[in-house]
Amino acid sequence: MENFSSKLLQAAVEEFSKLPGIGRKTSLRLVLHLLRQEKEDVSFFANAIERLRKEVVYCKTCHNISDKEICDICSSPRRDKSLICVVEDLRDVIAIENTGQYHGLYHVLGGIISPMDGIGPDDLQIESLIKRINNSSVQEIILALSTTMEGDTTNFYIYRKLEDKKIKISAIARGIAIGDELEYADEVTLGRSIMNRTPYQLNIPNPR
Amino acid sequence: MENFSSKLLQAAVEEFSKLPGIGRKTSLRLVLHLLRQEKEDVSFFANAIERLRKEVVYCKTCHNISDKEICDICSSPRRDKSLICVVEDLRDVIAIENTGQYHGLYHVLGGIISPMDGIGPDDLQIESLIKRINNSSVQEIILALSTTMEGDTTNFYIYRKLEDKKIKISAIARGIAIGDELEYADEVTLGRSIMNRTPYQLNIPNPR
Known part of the structure; x- marks a missing residue:
């Protein structure tokens, strides 16, 4: 001291x-x-x-941090309300918002299922996600959790809860980062990026 | 953003x-x-x-950070009031206090003379140091500034201001750190440690 x-x-x-x-x-x-x-x-x-x-409070709809009961994203008329991106925490929302490429809504789980840390489905905002989907006109949810065992478990849990509903379930694309060289990529990422190959597109500059 | x-x-x-x-x-x-x-x-x-x-205020005597007009060190009856250690800032006071080896008082300059940064003698607590020495029974001051050109300049400036007073002026010992190997020491430090060699002492374990 x-x-x-x-x-x-x-x-x-x-x-x-x-x-x-x-x-x-x-x-x-x-x-x-x-x-x-x-x-x-x-x-x-x-x-x-x-x-x-x-x-500071948590938005009653998406559980993101907010100054009001319903956050700016949830209450914005310019956001696509048929699309929900499921993320682990606030930092992921900030990262996705910074891309400027996503115009749907979010659902912040507040963590991922991790039995080692004593975090089960009931500790996360999964039940509220199911209710939200039942009570609204959501057509697609995008799973954007970490590619760890815990993230995969959480994805699978949510998938099982939603599979019998008429809703499209997608996951963000995983692959080689733009600018990365193949020889330095790990095998799992490279393997997945070959399996999940996409139709070739001419690289047209962004029209905006 | x-x-x-x-x-x-x-x-x-x-x-x-x-x-x-x-x-x-x-x-x-x-x-x-x-x-x-x-x-x-x-x-x-x-x-x-x-x-x-x-x-928080600055001690009126030593200009160290304090909760009272006169800090705990300056007002302690257990400190040796004949000895003042001149340091650059508060962090040096904390470092020296942590050694538990020093029982005198301090004088915090608030910086060192550095023309490049526009800091001259008048921006520092040098005048108050001279006054303090004139008005008290101080017998020795220990200069404990950095061994940079600025530190040496400040040491020299203070030395010139005090050389005609009956007061001992010393500087903290510079040399090879305890546990360091000679081959990795820089030439200036090694050179100084040879010039400023001390009488050999048997390494008797600390009696405390």
């Missing part, structure tokens, strides 16, 4: 070092940085953290 | 990514971590940051 000359400094350093991946030295560096900033800026920072935890 | 479904989330991520060495991805990871914590714990974190910046 370091010898700090200030209890306030010590308290702040201890709070920062509780964050994942932030050690004591980094924590001290961050705290000293804040000490050099304007009082208002530091208040703003503290306030953003406090409000985040107190005011 | 990422597409967040929540303005509160976006604000918190932006605040965190202003910190040095924290990128957008790390920032999002930290914010999602905070979202999973208890409300009280997050309030405590926000509060520690706010109080730190609002209530």
Whole structure:
């Protein structure tokens, strides 16, 4: 334990070092940085953290993080309401939104089935997904979970729950990343990308 | 810029990514971590940051960070008031305190003379050091600044200001670190450690 000359400094350093991946030295560096900033800026920072935890809610429809009961994506008239993309968590929503290629809705499971971590189907938003599909005009769901054993298990579980419904179930394409060289690709990915080959398309520049 | 479904989330991520060495991805990871914590714990974190910046002061004697006008080190009756160690910033105080080997006082300059960064002697707590020495019974000052050109310049500047006073001026020992092998030491350090050789002492285990 370091010898700090200030209890306030010590308290702040201890709070920062509780964050994942932030050690004591980094924590001290961050705290000293804040000490050099304007009082208002530091208040703003503290306030953003406090409000985040107190005011943020989960969208009642898709369980994504939101400022309102129904999130901006679910309530937008410009989104295709016949399409739901099933993802593990918020970060996946951000990643897909950043592509600018998807205009449907989402369903955030809040994790994947992982018996090793004690996470079963009932801990995830799977039941609410089934209800949502029953009560709406959804025509297709896209499974976009990790390609791990846990992801595959979750995909299969959802598939079994939905197979007798009149709904298209697809999964995002897996294959060699654009720009990657074949010789460095792992065998499983390369094998799947051959099995799931697609009709050849001329690479026409994006018309937008 | 990422597409967040929540303005509160976006604000918190932006605040965190202003910190040095924290990128957008790390920032999002930290914010999602905070979202999973208890409300009280997050309030405590926000509060520690706010109080730190609002209530922390600099000790009027040594300019170290403190909760009171005079810091715990300067006001302690157990510290040797005839000895002042001159350091660049708070981190050096913490490092020296952690050794448990030093029982004198400190003087925190708040930086070192660096014309390239526009930092001159007047931007540092050098004048207050001279005054402090004039007005007290200090017998020795120990210069513990970095061994860079800026550190050497600052050492020399302080030395010139104090050379006609009846006071011992020393500098911390530089040499090969304990446990280091000679063949990997740089020439300057090795050269200095030969010039500044010390009388051989039998390595008697610490009696404490």
